[in-house]
Amino acid sequence: MPTLTRAEAADRAAVVDVEEYHVDLDLTADGDTFRSRTVVRFRARAGAATFLEFEPAEVASMTLNGAEVPSAASTGARLELTGLAEENELVVDALMRYSNDGEGLHRYTDPADGRTYLYQHLFINNAGRVLPSFDQPDLKASFRVSVTAPADWVVATNGMLARRDGGRWEFAPTQRISTYLASLIAGPYHVVTSEHDGIPLALYARAALAQHLEAQAPEILQLTRQSLDRFHEMFDIRYPFGHYQQAFAPEFNFGAMEYPGLVVFRDEMIPRSKVTDSERERRANIIAHEMAHMWFGDLVTMAWWDDLWLNESFAEYLGSRVTAEATRFSDAWTTFAMQRKAWGLRADQRPSTHPVAPSEVSDTDEALLNFDGISYAKGAAVLKQLVAWLGDEAFLTGLNAHFEAHAYGNATLADLLGALSKASGRDLSGWAEVWLRRAQVNTLRAEVTRDGADYAEVAVAQTAPDGYPTLRPHRIGVGLYDRSPGGGVVRRKRLEVELEASGRTVLTALAGEPAADLLLLDDGDLTYAKIRFDPESAANVPLLLPLLDDSLARAVIWAATLDAVVDGERPVAELVTLVLAALPVETEVAVVEDVLRATRGLVDRYATPETRPAALELLAQATGRLLAASMPGSSRQLAAARGLIGATTDIARLKGWLAGDGVPDGLTVDADLRWLIIYRLAVLGAAGPDTIDAEREQDRSASGEQWAARCRAARPDAAAKEAAWAAVIGDGTLSNRLAELTAAGFWQPEQLDLLEPYAERYFADMPEMMRVRSGMSAEHIAQVAYPAVAVSARTRELAAGLLGTAGLNPILRRVVQDADDDMRRALHARG
Numbered sequence: 001m002p003t004l005t006r007a008e009a010a011d012r013a014a015v016v017d018v019e020e021y022h023v024d025l026d027l028t029a030d031g032d033t034f035r036s037r038t039v040v041r042f043r044a045r046a047g048a049a050t051f052l053e054f055e056p057a058e059v060a061s062m063t064l065n066g067a068e069v070p071s072a073a074s075t076g077a078r079l080e081l082t083g084l085a086e087e088n089e090l091v092v093d094a095l096m097r098y099s100n101d102g103e104g105l106h107r108y109t110d111p112a113d114g115r116t117y118l119y120q121h122l123f124i125n126n127a128g129r130v131l132p133s134f135d136q137p138d139l140k141a142s143f144r145v146s147v148t149a150p151a152d153w154v155v156a157t158n159g160m161l162a163r164r165d166g167g168r169w170e171f172a173p174t175q176r177i178s179t180y181l182a183s184l185i186a187g188p189y190h191v192v193t194s195e196h197d198g199i200p201l202a203l204y205a206r207a208a209l210a211q212h213l214e215a216q217a218p219e220i221l222q223l224t225r226q227s228l229d230r231f232h233e234m235f236d237i238r239y240p241f242g243h244y245q246q247a248f249a250p251e252f253n254f255g256a257m258e259y260p261g262l263v264v265f266r267d268e269m270i271p272r273s274k275v276t277d278s279e280r281e282r283r284a285n286i287i288a289h290e291m292a293h294m295w296f297g298d299l300v301t302m303a304w305w306d307d308l309w310l311n312e313s314f315a316e317y318l319g320s321r322v323t324a325e326a327t328r329f330s331d332a333w334t335t336f337a338m339q340r341k342a343w344g345l346r347a348d349q350r351p352s353t354h355p356v357a358p359s360e361v362s363d364t365d366e367a368l369l370n371f372d373g374i375s376y377a378k379g380a381a382v383l384k385q386l387v388a389w390l391g392d393e394a395f396l397t398g399l400n401a402h403f404e405a406h407a408y409g410n411a412t413l414a415d416l417l418g419a420l421s422k423a424s425g426r427d428l429s430g431w432a433e434v435w436l437r438r439a440q441v442n443t444l445r446a447e448v449t450r451d452g453a454d455y456a457e458v459a460v461a462q463t464a465p466d467g468y469p470t471l472r473p474h475r476i477g478v479g480l481y482d483r484s485p486g487g488g489v490v491r492r493k494r495l496e497v498e499l500e501a502s503g504r505t506v507l508t509a510l511a512g513e514p515a516a517d518l519l520l521l522d523d524g525d526l527t528y529a530k531i532r533f534d535p536e537s538a539a540n541v542p543l544l545l546p547l548l549d550d551s552l553a554r555a556v557i558w559a560a561t562l563d564a565v566v567d568g569e570r571p572v573a574e575l576v577t578l579v580l581a582a583l584p585v586e587t588e589v590a591v592v593e594d595v596l597r598a599t600r601g602l603v604d605r606y607a608t609p610e611t612r613p614a615a616l617e618l619l620a621q622a623t624g625r626l627l628a629a630s631m632p633g634s635s636r637q638l639a640a641a642r643g644l645i646g647a648t649t650d651i652a653r654l655k656g657w658l659a660g661d662g663v664p665d666g667l668t669v670d671a672d673l674r675w676l677i678i679y680r681l682a683v684l685g686a687a688g689p690d691t692i693d694a695e696r697e698q699d700r701s702a703s704g705e706q707w708a709a710r711c712r713a714a715r716p717d718a719a720a721k722e723a724a725w726a727a728v729i730g731d732g733t734l735s736n737r738l739a740e741l742t743a744a745g746f747w748q749p750e751q752l753d754l755l756e757p758y759a760e761r762y763f764a765d766m767p768e769m770m771r772v773r774s775g776m777s778a779e780h781i782a783q784v785a786y787p788a789v790a791v792s793a794r795t796r797e798l799a800a801g802l803l804g805t806a807g808l809n810p811i812l813r814r815v816v817q818d819a820d821d822d823m824r825r826a827l828h829a830r831g
C-alpha cells in the first residue's frame with residue numbers, strides 16, 4: 001500500500017477539512033471488481049492542491065465541483081487535485097478490486113457451501129482500496145453508505161440501517177469517525193439480535209457457523225452486556241455509536257478490530273469444537289478490549305500514529321480490567337501477567353525496541369511495525385503501574401475529563417497527561433519521560449543477607465541493560481511465602497514499597513524478619529520489570545510453586561522462571577524438570593497452556609538435536625500426568641491432551657485416539673482435536689496424503705481446509721515441502737490465512753535434515769514474498785516462515801547478508817532483525 005508520511009499528513013490537514021463521504025457500493029457483479037461511487041464533501045484553502053488515497057482498477061468518471069478531473073490525476077495510488085474551492089464536492093465512479101489478503105474489501109468463498117462473504121478492513125492505510133479518501137486519523141468525517149447486493153444477503157456498516165428495499169441498503173450517516181474505522185460486512189451472514197440498556201445488539205457469522213453462533217450467542221451477549229455496564233459505570237459519556245454489532249468474519253488478520261458500531265472478529269472466535277475456559281476468557285477479553293476502543297480510539301482518536309499506544313495500551317489495560325471486574329473470568333490479570341506481559345518483555349528486549357510513546361513515527365509503514373507487544377502489553381503494564389501510583393479515582397477522573405474535552409475529535413499524549421495531572425494534582429512529566437519515552441526494561445533482583453534464621457537485610461537491586469541506562473521508580477508488592485506445617489504454602493506477609501529510580505533500595509521493614517522460604521518481588525504484578533529471585537528462593541521454587549494457592553503469584557513466578565531461561569541464565573533442562581514437578585498440579589488453565597507453549601518453544605530451539613528428544617519426552621510425561629490428574633471433560637483435561645498430542649512420539653497411541661481406542665474418559669475427540677492428532681502424525685511421518693485427504697473429505701468446512709493445508713506442509717517429504725514453499729512465496733491466489741497456515745506447518749525441528757536448504761532459501765525468497773503479499777499478512781508470514789528452529793551460526797550469517805541489502809523492505813528488515821536476535825539467544829543458551 002502507498003505509504004503516507006507524517007509530514008504529508010500534517011500538510012494535508014492544514015489544507016483540508018472533510019465533512020462527509022457518501023459511498024455507494026455495487027456488490028452484485030461477478031468477477032474480481034466491485035463498483036464504488038463516492039461523493040466526498042470537504043472544505044479547503046481556496047486555490048490549494050491536495051491528494052486522496054485511491055487505488056482503482058478502472059475509473060469511469062471523476063468530477064471536482066462539476067468539472068471533469070483529468071484521468072492523469074489518478075496515479076494508481078493517489079488522486080491528485082488542484083485548484084480547490086472553499087467548499088468542494090468530488091464525485092468519483094470507479095471499479096475497485098476485491099482482495100484476498102485481509103485488507104481493503106476481502107472476499108471469501110466458504111468451501112463448506114460455496115457461499116461468498118465480504119468484509120472491509122481499511123486499517124492502516126487501505127481506505128483507497130474501497131473509496132477515494134483522505135486516509136489519515138485526524139481527518140474525521142461522517143460516512144453515509146449505500147449498498148446494492150444480492151437480495152438474500154445481509155449487509156451491515158458502522159451506521160444504522162435507514163432503509164432496505166430488496167437488494168438495496170441505505171444506512172444513516174455516522175458520527176465523525178476516522179477513515180481507518182469505516183466498516184462493512186456483506187454476505188449471507190447468519191444474524192442473532194438482542195438489546196441491552198437501549199442499545200441494539202447484533203451478532204453475525206457465516207451461515208456454516210450458524211448453529212455454533214446460536215449456541216454461543218448467550219455467552220457472548222452476556223459478556224457484551226456486562227462489559228457495557230462496567231464501562232458505563234466508569235465513564236461519564238455513554239456508548240456513543242448507536243447500535244453495538246459484533247461480526248465474526250473469515251480470514252480476518254487481527255483478533256478483532258474496533259470499528260464503531262460494528263466490531264469485526266476473526267471467526268475462529270466462534271469455534272466449532274470444544275475449547276478451554278482460557279480460550280473463552282481470551283474471547284471475553286477481546287470483547288472488552290474492542291469495547292474500550294469505542295471511547296479510546298473511536299470517540300477520541302490519536303492525531304497521528306505516534307500515539308498508537310493511546311489506543312492499544314488503554315484498550316489492553318481496560319480489556320483485562322473489565323474482564324476481571326465484570327465477568328466470570330475474574331483471573332484475567334493472571335493471564336495478563338503470564339501471557340501478555342511476556343509478549344511485551346520479548347518485544348522490548350529486541351533490537352527493534354521503541355518507547356511505548358515514540359516522539360515521532362515517520363510514516364504508516366513504521367506505524368504498522370509498532371503494532372507489537374510494546375504498544376499493547378508493555379503499555380498496559382505501564383498503565384497498571386500508573387494506576388497503582390496515582391490511585392484509581394484520580395485516574396478515572398482524568399480519563400473522563402479527557403473524553404469530555406476531545407469527543408469526536410483527536411488528541412495527543414500531552415492532552416492526556418494534562419488531564420491526568422490535573423485530576424491527580426501530580427506532575428506526570430517525569431513519570432512519562434522514563435516510562436513512556438524511553439525504551440527497554442529494568443531488572444529487579446532480590447538481594448538478601450541473613451543473620452541466622454532472620455533477614456539481616458533485604459534489598460532490591462535495579463539494573464538497566466547496556467545502551468538503555470534509564471532506572472525507573474516502581475511501586476511493587478513484596479510477598480514472603482513459607483511452607484506451612486500442614487503441607488501447603490502460606491503468604492506470611494505482603495508489603496507494598498516504592499522503589500526509587502536508583503540502583504538499590506533497602507527494604508528496612510524486613511530487617512530482623514524471619515527469613516521466608518520464598519521472597520517474591522512484584523507480588524501482585526503491579527509493575528513492568530524482569531524479576532529475579534535471591535538464590536535461596538530460587539532453589540525453593542520447585543518445592544513451593546506446586547503448593548501455592550494464589551494463581552497470580554504462581555504466574556509471576558512462572559514468568560520470572562521462563563524469562564531466566566530465555567536469557568540463558570538457567571538451562572532449559574532445569575525448566576523441563578520444574579514443569580514435570582509443578583505442571584501436573586497446576587489448576588489455572590491459562591497458566592498450563594502458556595507454560596506448555598513457552599516451554600515447547602524453548603525445547604525446540606534451546607535444546608540441541610542430541611538433548612531435545614529427552615526433553616520432549618519429559619514434556620510428554622508432564623502432560624500425561626496432568627491429563628491423568630484432570631477432571632474428565634474439564635478445560636484442564638483438554639489443555640493437557642493438546643499438550644500431550646504435540647509432544648508425544650507414541651504413534652500407536654495417537655492412532656488409537658483417532659480410532660476411539662484408549663481415549664481418556666471425558667475427552668471428546670472432536671473435529672479440531674482429530675486434526676491436531678493428524679497434524680502431529682504428519683510431522684512424525686505417520687500420516688500421508690491419503691490420511692489427510694480422507695479427513696478433508698469428511699470435513700468440508702473452512703477449518704478443515706485450513707488444517708489440511710497445514711498438515712500437508714508438515715509432512716517430512718521433499719515434494720510436500722517444495723509445494724508448500726512455492727505456495728507461500730509466490731502464489732498470490734492463495735488467501736492470507738491459507739498461506740499463513742501453510743507456513744505454520746512448514747518448519748519442524750524433527751525434520752532439520754530435510755529442511756536444511758530452506759534456511760538459505762528463506763533469505764533468498766522472502767523479498768519476493770513481500771512483493772506478492774502485503775501488509776499485516778506479509779509480516780505474519782515472514783515471521784512464521786523464518787528458519788527459527790535451524791539454530792546455527794550459518795543461519796545468522798545468512799540473516800546478516802540479507803540485512804546488508806540496500807533497499808530491503810522495512811517490514812522484512814524488522815522481522816529478520818528480531819528473529820536473528822532470538823537466534824543469537826538460542827545459540828548462546830546452547831553454547
Ligand SMILES: [Zn+2]
Pocket residue numbers: 258289290293311312315316
Ligand atoms: Zn485494540
